[in-house]
Amino acid sequence: MKKLITIGLLITTMYSAEHIIDQKNKHYVPNNITVAVGDTLVFKNSDSFAHNAYTDDEKNEFDFGMQAPGKDKRVEIKEKSDFVIECAIHPNMSLQVHVK
Amino acid sequence: MKTLLFIILISNILFASEKNTNIGEEIYNTTCISCHGIDGKSNTGMKLSVKPRILANSILSQKQIKMIVAKGAHEFGAYSDIMPNFSYIYKDAQIESVSKYVYNKFVAPRETKIKAMYDNSDIKNVTLKRGKKIFKRNCALCHGITGNGKSEYVEMSIQNKQFIYPYDLRKILLNKKQIFLFAKYGGLEWGTHENIMPSWKKKYNDSDLMSVAKYIDEVIKDKK
Numbered sequence: 089m090k091k092l093i094t095i096g097l098l099i100t101t102m103y104s105a106e107h108i109i110d111q112k113n114k115h116y117v118p119n120n121i122t123v124a125v126g127d128t129l130v131f132k133n134s135d136s137f138a139h140n141a142y143t144d145d146e147k148n149e150f151d152f153g154m155q156a157p158g159k160d161k162r163v164e165i166k167e168k169s170d171f172v173i174e175c176a177i178h179p180n181m182s183l184q185v186h187v188k
Numbered sequence: 189m190k191t192l193l194f195i196i197l198i199s200n201i202l203f204a205s206e207k208n209t210n211i212g213e214e215i216y217n218t219t220c221i222s223c224h225g226i227d228g229k230s231n232t233g234m235k236l237s238v239k240p241r242i243l244a245n246s247i248l249s250q251k252q253i254k255m256i257v258a259k260g261a262h263e264f265g266a267y268s269d270i271m272p273n274f275s276y277i278y279k280d281a282q283i284e285s286v287s288k289y290v291y292n293k294f295v296a297p298r299e300t301k302i303k304a305m306y307d308n309s310d311i312k313n314v315t316l317k318r319g320k321k322i323f324k325r326n327c328a329l330c331h332g333i334t335g336n337g338k339s340e341y342v343e344m345s346i347q348n349k350q351f352i353y354p355y356d357l358r359k360i361l362l363n364k365k366q367i368f369l370f371a372k373y374g375g376l377e378w379g380t381h382e383n384i385m386p387s388w389k390k391k392y393n394d395s396d397l398m399s400v401a402k403y404i405d406e407v408i409k410d411k412k
Contacts, residue, residue: 136348136350137344137345137348137350137352138340138341138344138345138348140329140341153340154329154340154341154344156344156347156348157348174391176325176326176329177326177329177330177341178386179326179386179387179388179390179391180386180390
């Protein structure tokens with residue numbers, strides 16, 4: 089049974105992808121992305137000030153809190169959904185996420 | 189006789205008013221002008237750590253202007269005291285005069301536009317509950333959960349030499365309508381030099397923004 093779980097985890101890890109999202113000049117780059125369940129979004133911060141990415145999507149809810157310049161934050165996609173990630177400080181930042 | 193008295197009375201009012209304005213203009217041109225400029229746009233070339241408010245874009249009433257001139261901006265929530273307390277230099281009547289001059293020169297010509305910006309808003313359901321939720325989600329990240337202008341974001345900005353100093357909302361003079369207009373259109377619209385206090389009109393509707401204004405006005409602001 090343990091072997092089966094380990095193999096399952098290995099397969100998930102092998103097939104899940106990482107997607108880099110940069111936060112630059114108060115914009116998400118890219119600002120629209122299609123991902124799969126199990127994928128990870130890696131948020132970089134190329135601005136010289138902090139950001140605070142979050143979503144209120146019920147299936148994939150998260151809130152990074154303050155993300156300092158130069159630091160990365162990661163979040164795994166849990167369920168199929170279409171949702172928006174925003175910055176709580178900079179209202180023009182909006183990232184559309186489509187989970188296939 | 190009645191006509192003569194009426195003419196004398198009107199003349200006194202007119203001359204007093206003119207004299208008052210002239211004193212205000214004189215004070216502006218000898219004191220305020222060095223930071224705020226002749227046109228109120230603060231393009232004076234002075235290198236200050238905090239750029240003076242662009243008076244030509246001000247939203248303040250004459251009474252609010254007088255309070256700031258008399259007591260300094262720090263008293264009313266500004267982090268910096270670069271806009272000083274002028275009651276040490278000028279008498280109340282002089283401060284009244286310069287406030288009247290600033291209001292008439294810079295704000296009064298825009299009153300119709302400011303009123304239209306408010307009147308054209310679509311405000312329906314305003315609740316403290318909604319205002320509190322938005323305040324905690326967005327405003328508190330800069331202004332702090334109590335509105336005192338202290339937050340993790342401000343600390344980080346100092347560490348990264350960005351030096352963001354949000355207003356202490358507990359002390360602000362703005363009324364509910366003015367807070368609403370500030371939140372809707374952002375600081376640039378009302379005379380700040382940088383887009384640090386953003387416009388929230390794309391994210392929230394007018395009812396949401398008035399709910400935040402209500403929360404700040406009724407819960408965050410110190411009761412005086």
